[in-house]
Amino acid sequence: MKLTVSLISLAVASGALAPPSGQIPFTGETPKPMTREFIPLLGFGTWNLDRSNASEAVSFAIQSGFRHIDCAAAYGNEELVGKGIADGLAKTGLSREDLWITSKLWNDHHGAKNVPIAIATSLEKLGIDYLDLYHIHWPVSSKDKKNHVGYKSTYAAMTKLLETGQVKHLGVCNFSPYQLDDLLNSTSHPPSVHQMELHPYLQQNEWIDWHSKHGIHVTAYSPFAGANPTYDPGEPPQLLHNDVTQRIAKKRNCTPAQVLLVWGISRGTSVIPKSSHADRIVENVGALTCKLEKSDVQELDGLGKWHHRFVNPSKSWGVDLYEGLEDSKGKHTKSA
């Protein structure tokens, strides 16, 4: 299956906030059209949005130019996010089809019987009648309080949602190479997207190359690395404050956040920064006008020596995760 990756559509109502269209934000590359045939490369994360104004933040993100919203049942805020989507569409005059909306099936809804319940619940809460993308959130099921991996039957049940029209594309998150190979062997509907932790401190270059060879698009979560306040910041300096990030931002007249988002987009991954703050939402969508040189990207690539993974619930769930991938054991190692 051949997938075309496209940039965010920028036909925005609020002209003042709309970055100029028609340019991929990377001077080394030929500009690509900003269409919405497939996942927009800049999306809005919704995990840990401040609950007091999550709807306002989502609506504001849409008004500011975001066309891709990353949701999940586990974030416990799909109703608030759904209200924000409805408000954002009303205020911009856009329609549902102008957005790319993703959600994820949580660990407690694995299994053929639970899949139709999980999708119906997410759609109802979000107030929409289809998802552009539905992920398996983790290759781990928590049924009967025992973590066991049941992703193949879950995924098989999810392929039926392509027929009912409730879902346009299927995806997975946080799979290891073995798990993904195992899944691919079991289905004639390969996932369109794999969402995983990616930033300059955890680059996973070979893993990304593998996906591009197999026609699977990659979405980068936590593009600002340890900025998420629920993460243990660990050893590396905060990526947004790292000297390299700061220096490049100054040189290119961008902000550190924009530099990190462009780094992710320049390697063909979509990035899904979350913010509860209006000024940062505008700043993050402004990444689409920040231009980096190849040398900047190479300098950021140099930060890959940290091999630092922030998200690993392996111990608390009692299962092995990320086997064979960078820093799977939390020791800053390139491989397991």
Ligand SMILES: NC(=O)c1ccc[n+]([C@@H]2O[C@H](COP(=O)([O-])OP(=O)(O)OC[C@H]3O[C@@H](n4cnc5c(N)ncnc54)[C@H](OP(=O)(O)O)[C@@H]3O)[C@@H](O)[C@H]2O)c1
């Ligand atoms: N599939 C998975 O297992 C998985 C796991 C993790 C995340 N995700 C998805 O990925 C999304 C993004 O990841 P994330 O939320 O972990 O982290 P992130 O987007 O990398 O970072 C979010 C943090 O950065 C701050 N921030 C945002 N914009 C900023 C800016 N311009 N300047 C300075 N600070 C800024 C935010 O603060 P404020 O909000 O206070 O502004 C927040 O504390 C999530 O929301 C979720 O949708 C998926």
Ligand SMILES: *[C@@H]1O[C@H](CO)[C@@H](O)[C@H](O)[C@H]1NC(C)=O
């Ligand atoms: C949401 O509330 C927080 C905390 O009061 C505030 O700092 C932020 O600017 C608000 N965001 C929006 C989009 O209204």
Ligand SMILES: *[C@@H]1O[C@H](CO)[C@@H](O)[C@H](O)[C@H]1NC(C)=O
């Ligand atoms: C997938 O199928 C190939 C070809 O039959 C096989 O070599 C490989 O071991 C299988 N992968 C898994 C994880 O079972």
